[in-house]
Amino acid sequence: MSQSSQTIVSISDLSKTYANGYQALKHVSLDIQRGEILALLGPNGAGKTTLISIICGIVNASSGTVTVGGHDIVSAYRITRGMIGLVPQELTLGAFDTVWNTLSFSRGLFGKKPNPAYIEALLKDLSLWDKKNSVLMALSGGMKRRVLIGKALSHEPTVLFLDEPTAGVDVELRKDMWALVRRLRESGVTIILTTHYIEEAEAIADRVGVINHGELLLVDDKLALMHKLGKRQMIIELETPLSAVPAELVAWGLELSEDGKELVYTYDPHKSNTGVNGLLQVINTAGLPVKDLRTTQTSLEEIFVSLVNKRS
Amino acid sequence: MNTYAIRVIYKQEMMRAWETLLQSFASPVLSTSLYFVVFGSAIGSRIQHVEGVSYGSFIVPGLMMLALLTQSIANASFGIFFPKFTGAIYEVMSAPISFLEIILGYVGAAATKSFIIGLIILITASFFVPLHIAHPVWMVAFLVLTCISFSLFGFIIGLWADDFEKLQLIPLLVITPLVFLGGSFYSVSMLPPAWQTVTLFNPVVYLISGFRWSFFEVSDVSVAVSLSVVLVFLAACLLTVWWMFKTGYRLRQ
Structure with a gap:
């Protein structure tokens, strides 16, 4: 340095x-x-x-x-x-x-x-x-x-x-x-x-x-x-619980919460195409009833834990 | 030189003595007075003169040395050990202060306390036995040198010790026996010849002998030898402290 x-x-x-x-x-x-x-x-x-x-x-x-x-x-x-x-x-x-x-x-x-x-x-x-x-x-x-x-x-x-x-x-x-x-x-x-x-x-x-x-x-x-290291997540709250991620949404790498009421999409907010628009269109086409939508930013803590775990 | 640092360390250590006045000054004076009562007045009255000096007077320099050595070591070792024990030593270690300045602060205060105790004991002794100091300048010189060198020795013990047991170990098991066997209560010439030779390996003999000479002009070994031994001991302690700070032994490791 x-x-x-x-x-x-x-x-x-x-x-x-x-x-x-x-x-x-x-x-x-x-x-x-x-x-x-x-x-x-x-x-x-x-x-x-x-x-x-x-x-x-x-x-x-x-x-x-x-x-x-x-x-x-x-x-x-x-x-x-x-x-x-x-x-x-x-x-x-x-x-x-x-x-x-x-x-x-x-x-x-x-x-x-x-x-x-x-x-x-x-x-x-x-x-x-x-x-x-x-x-x-x-x-x-x-x-x-x-x-x-x-x-x-x-x-x-x-x-x-x-x-x-x-x-x-x-x-x-x-x-x-x-x-x-x-x-x-x-x-x-x-x-x-x-x-x-x-x-x-x-x-x-x-x-x-x-x-x-x-x-x-x-x-x-x-x-x-x-x-650089922070990821954003979009959480899609559903009207009715699902038992599995629908086939047409598998390609988006979504995670389903344990109670089946939330789909979680993780994306890089700094990319020009975050995929959020496309995902919402597919959900709409699939006819999934959405109750609410929210996003969260990865905290410094999660970055820290991820870094320490990676190097360990 | 960081004179402000020397001043605040010295002042803090002296304040500690004033705050614990009974423990710092009254306690050694009381115990030494008891020695005078038991050995000087009770037993001493039945003992003949030693080397032309009444027994009560003869033991005064030895008793002063006994108090000086134990108090110098106790004051200096505790002064540096306690901040080590509490962790507050970090501040001294991180301050812009040299080993010599640290010594002047801590050892200077410990030596001052011992010197004051020595004078108080001398005054106390004068109430029990007749006292005449033949060489007052040399008496003060021996007093000062002893206070400084044994405070330095105590400082080394405080740096070295990492628990309270070790802090007490050397004063109890080494120093006290050496002082008692160093002619505090008797003249070396009173011992059988073989023991006289053994006694000469005890460095405290030289201290007490030189100090006693300054009072009564009687000594077990020559004054020059006594003074040399004190100075060599002082130099050895200084070198040891310098080495400890240079290498960070028990401090920065």
């Missing part, structure tokens, strides 16, 4: 084999563009967290290189780590610190001089201002998650890694987080998130990468991916 001036993170031929022999990453190459939201999808153990951990400096790579803002993460680690914020998957917080102190600690750790006004604005933005003097162990899971985001943003990073940020949080908080991620992107922060939730990637990502068994299977624009 060529590295353009818009590339903020460049990963080249990255591999990681742990001491126990487990190969978590296999020759991963990826360019992440400045200001985008990239969602990395993959099942448990796919290598998502290992990839993030290497970029952030938590785990050593076995081979390959990573640059952030054009700087190597090993030789120029002070520059690259200063640019990165990380929200880990687990709720890894001390127990006895207050919210204010833990954010101030994080800011100092990343070499930034104290800025109470910024920390105050950040806490207000995360709806944590009224909890600023609360000890961490007294907070709910959702609040702890927001504190972790606050810690990651405390040193004003330009690249933010969110490792499964909405795992185990309720729907309302998840939507709040999505709104926060969008606001951060608008402020110029590049965001890389890993998630199990396809709807999360579908809702907020610009590009989607699919990773499984340590291999990056694909990276593409979310809409282009759905365009």
Whole structure:
């Protein structure tokens, strides 16, 4: 992959084999563009967290290189780590610190001089201002998650890694987080998130990468991916149930639902001739009484499952 | 240098000590006071002078070393082990901070706590026995060097340990016996010749001997040798920590 001036993170031929022999990453190459939201999808153990951990400096790579803002993460680690914020998957917080102190600690750790006004604005933005003097162990899971985001943003990073940020949080908080991620992107922060939730990637990502068994299977624009791999289905609801697909409709590859009340036609919506017109004419000619018609688009989740299953 | 990082780590570790004041400071002072009562006053009053020093006074440097070594190791090992245990260490590992800056923060705080404990014990001892410090500068030098080197050693244990049992293993099974057998309560010259030779393989003997010399100008081995052993130990600990961070041993693997 060529590295353009818009590339903020460049990963080249990255591999990681742990001491126990487990190969978590296999020759991963990826360019992440400045200001985008990239969602990395993959099942448990796919290598998502290992990839993030290497970029952030938590785990050593076995081979390959990573640059952030054009700087190597090993030789120029002070520059690259200063640019990165990380929200880990687990709720890894001390127990006895207050919210204010833990954010101030994080800011100092990343070499930034104290800025109470910024920390105050950040806490207000995360709806944590009224909890600023609360000890961490007294907070709910959702609040702890927001504190972790606050810690990651405390040193004003330009690249933010969110490792499964909405795992185990309720729907309302998840939507709040999505709104926060969008606001951060608008402020110029590049965001890389890993998630199990396809709807999360579908809702907020610009590009989607699919990773499984340590291999990056694909990276593409979310809409282009759905365009390329997405199929549409037309569901024809019948007045009277059928026991089998009528002979004159067999050529269309229709599927009959178990109760015999629906015929399902799968087609590529991007083809010039989708076959929908022809099918409706044949149904009309055959005299099949149609009760209703509807279409559905293949979700990112179905694309993801199909990709992972295919490669497995 | 990332001075802000050093400051926040140091401040956080010191705050932990203040928040647990009884455990951090009162507990070692109380246990050492008990030693003075039992060995210094009760038993010590029936023991003749050792090398021209009253027994109660003679054991002060040894008791200070006993507290310093155990507290330095406990403070530093727990300081780094606890964030490892909770997972919060990810933040330190991902921060733009060198191994030296991490050491200055964590080990600096642990050594400071031990130094304060050492001074408190010294003041406490002065209430039980007459004390005269012949070489105060050297006393402080030995105190500082011991606090730093054993805090570094504790830091290594904290990095190495992956459970609470391992965290306690070396302090309990290695350090405590070495201190007790290192001349805390006696002069090495009081042992039979064969045991005197064996004792010289115990590095703590050199520490206590040098420290005791700074008080009473009596020592089991020469002061130069004592100082050299402390400095070699300090260098070895520094090299080990450097290697652990360079290779990512138990940290980035």
